[in-house]
Amino acid sequence: MPVSLHSTGKASFDDIYDRPDPADYYRRLAELDYRIPELARPHFERLIESYRSEVGADPTVLDIGCSYGVNAAMLRYDTTVQHLAEHYRGGDTAARIARDRDRLAARDRQPNVRFIGMDASAPALAYASASGLLHEVVHADLESHEPTEEQRRVLGSADLVVSTGCVGYVTDRTLLRIVRAHGQRLPWMAHFVLRMYEYEPVAERLAELGYRTRRMPGTFKQRRFASPDEQLQVLNTLSAKGIDTADLEQEGWLHAQLYISLPESVAARGILPE
């Protein structure tokens, strides 16, 4: 099947975002060595730990663009995309839900953390709820709408907001609506963002609300390019922005960067490693 491309040249996987279960999602992404959720996991874990020691309680974690509960699966199972492709391989949707429920009942690495997720895909959220991976879900596209009162209540309960593979689909419009949802308290945030998307304008808007944002060192492999055509178009997009792709995208992988945004008062206590 030809791979369709977004305007940035990045391949589109929209057709696997709204299936009744995650089997095709993980199978297809495992073929491309998609790995940003598993590379993100230790960073999200560290933030959960920092939150615990700062606040003295377990956080509620909101995953934006959570799909089938991807980052909850990473954190609760300590797994990889390749292993999840295997985990979801056989059986029908009911069997996959039962396997997830059994696995969570047998061993949950984050039993005291409440996981919530937001996505524009209703079937993906339905799966994430039914499997028990997410405790609460919000079906919304905050690019085009303000949250309803009920959505605001759930989003406003987040202490830590994370994402992988989502910024780009969502912009500062969504992120600002989320951080304003509580009305008083600002959640901590950590987003893995492909290098072709600019986070600095988001960071500036967040600074007006009282956030300090730091880009963490290094880059993180997101996945292999889906085709030579995708690679060429993404290289063009990046070089048009003046971004050097040597040793990174030129080697065949999309690369992301990690941005952590903390409320001023928290950032001032220096909880992030230098």
Ligand SMILES: C[S@@+](CC[C@H](N)C(=O)[O-])C[C@H]1O[C@@H](n2cnc3c(N)ncnc32)[C@H](O)[C@@H]1O
């Ligand atoms: C590339 S997938 C990433 C899924 C998951 N975070 C991961 O890393 O595997 C992008 C997700 O963003 C969701 N999405 C796209 N546009 C959105 C929007 N406006 N608001 C919320 N979610 C959106 C899609 O439904 C899809 O689940």
